[in-house]
Amino acid sequence: MSAADPSALLAASFAAAVAAADPGKVLPAHLPGPQQLLHFGRTLVVGAGKAAASMARAVESHWPADCPLSGVVVTRYGHGAACERIRVVEAGHPVPDEAGEAAARQILQAAQSLSENDLLLVLVSGGGSSLLSLPVAEVPMADLRSVTRQLLSSGAPIQDINVVRKHLSQIQGGRLAQATPARVLALVISDVAGDDLSAIASGPCAPDPSTYGDARALLSQWEVKVPAAVAGFLERGIDGGIAETPKPGNSLFSRVENRLIASAHRSLEAAAEVFRGAGIQPVILGDTITGEARDVAQVMAAIAREIAAHQAPFQRPVALISGGECTVTVRGRGRGGRCSEFLLALGQASVGIERLWALAADTDGIDGVEDNAGARLTPDSLVRARALGLDSRRMLEDNDAYEFFSRLGDLVMTGPTLTNVNDYRVVLLA
């Protein structure tokens, strides 16, 4: 891929980012080989998350035909995909529902029924916390839903929410690994900052450093109206002998392996490699860049302006790469996701900076609720838009970035990729 066609280069970098998170491409290398499988009894595949179906499919298509394989994974409504030997269940997200509970109960029972010689293969990806919700016996599902809903709307960070979830769950916080006598291999696609294995899907097979006391303190801090059953359980959890989640150092983890197979950062690194190959310096600014899309665009434009004016802190040609999830506060009546809105704002904020190209797209292939993954910006985007009679400023005000880039023929379309390591953004100064 050459630097002579920046738009093609950006597209190739996005394809590389998606490929690095595609279970079909990255998962097979982590599966036990036929020789290793001889050491195991049977293999049970379980899992949950937005990428669960495509992870299950990747397992199936690389599993020796003569080795037994069965299992069940849970994914979001609409994120299913046909599998033959592994059952794919769709369930509620981000608030758990009964479909997820039933599947989780089945998964737990199947994991408990394994023997020491068996292998529990766990497919973990973002969203698994709510998809694989099996509250402890003392807490009704309705109470777990109530607590989850309140936490989601309280402004609590996801880490805090997960501390509570882990302590009300029979699966999360390492409980799944604890529940089975089998060997455990958890393959993990991370969509969280820092790729903390105990955070992704609330770590069903990972040690959990948090405590019942933490969970109670957080419920109080976030002013959750705690149902009596939840309060009672969290109290007894400390004083009444209900075991804690397994902590780091617990000997059970000697038969457990958690392996990160894809993450936002690895996808950014894969994209970076494309630029390096084209003789362009890639700079990964961060894989956790959040904030209102149009404000993030202003910061990116300012960094680009600094480079254009001072050839510092980086020299052209340079590709400023970032990941994470921006937000869009919808004020207008237009269409568009956070990636296209970021680009439209970037186009306006970077007026006067020459030879600037950009691409922003969601690695799951869906920018918000539209049919595009994202869009691309070229040095002449605003000029071409004006020629078409488009008022870019007004369209940004109206959150109408989809229409803007659609009219320009500059939407990036991939279809759903059935994986997710958040957004991919790159600003290229050629």
Next chain:
Amino acid sequence: MSAADPSALLAASFAAAVAAADPGKVLPAHLPGPQQLLHFGRTLVVGAGKAAASMARAVESHWPADCPLSGVVVTRYGHGAACERIRVVEAGHPVPDEAGEAAARQILQAAQSLSENDLLLVLVSGGGSSLLSLPVAEVPMADLRSVTRQLLSSGAPIQDINVVRKHLSQIQGGRLAQATPARVLALVISDVAGDDLSAIASGPCAPDPSTYGDARALLSQWEVKVPAAVAGFLERGIDGGIAETPKPGNSLFSRVENRLIASAHRSLEAAAEVFRGAGIQPVILGDTITGEARDVAQVMAAIAREIAAHQAPFQRPVALISGGECTVTVRGRGRGGRCSEFLLALGQASVGIERLWALAADTDGIDGVEDNAGARLTPDSLVRARALGLDSRRMLEDNDAYEFFSRLGDLVMTGPTLTNVNDYRVVLLA
């Protein structure tokens, strides 16, 4: 200054940034020396902008006592400072008023009365566009005010507003230099992105590439209800023989020198030098970083997190320096300017990143409307706040960052500095 005391180092870097924009420190070196003054007849000092009074004072205090000096400068209400030989007038900003018009008329007449051997010393700083408003004879002040007000509330960028101003002014767009037969030395403190000399205070002594046609197009684009006198003048300006503003290459500029004596970028460079001296790599991310303060904070935190996790794109110890003006959309009922709000949001967004210090302050010494220049963030800010019973999250929601840092004893106070090169922000990863 050593890296052992990060808070003191940050304070020293801010002091260096302010000093680099302090007319008392940077202006004298640009004044003609006693020998040069012998070649001139009399010297007239004129000027306008937020720093006009302190620039005038710097001229006075370094001017040979036996050389004649007189003049008048215009600054914002409340930005005056005592001068002996130069008169300091206060006037309206950002919407011009009669006080500014009267002063501008006096300045223009005085400049016209000079001879070829005289020196017109022009002190230019941000805000001068509106402070030095003398509409062309055909346009009443009320019409200029109406057009300015509409443009300010239309969302038009300042560059667009200034194109219109230049073409309705007897002073801006190079008109002041055109009006005098004298030698012209304009000393300029820049508060605009890119330090474009024709943009700062609408460039009273700088060539103006824009045209009457541009002004008309922009008024139409921003849907300004154009008063008849303005419309008529801008039409005749093209067809009726009213001369254009002097363009780049115009021979009159052979007797004119515009000299940038301070700018946001130079202040950031001065701050960078403080870190370099302490063995810490300074990185200037940009001098034009704008956007909602809390969103800019999220981006900065994400870059810091990248560095903390990957020792890239920069290695610790590193100081991430930036300038520009953030905005705060006030939703709560608290107190606080954009710098303190940026820091409070940064504190929350950077939880988990160790050894992070930060300072944000306005170089004019006033963060918003409060009495502080800004504030500082330390690794234990949130812990100390909790111990005081402060709910940092709720205080951010309530735009109450002043109170937050006041209670911590972490406000940065300087008093008004009588100069302005926008905000100074630094995030230090020790």
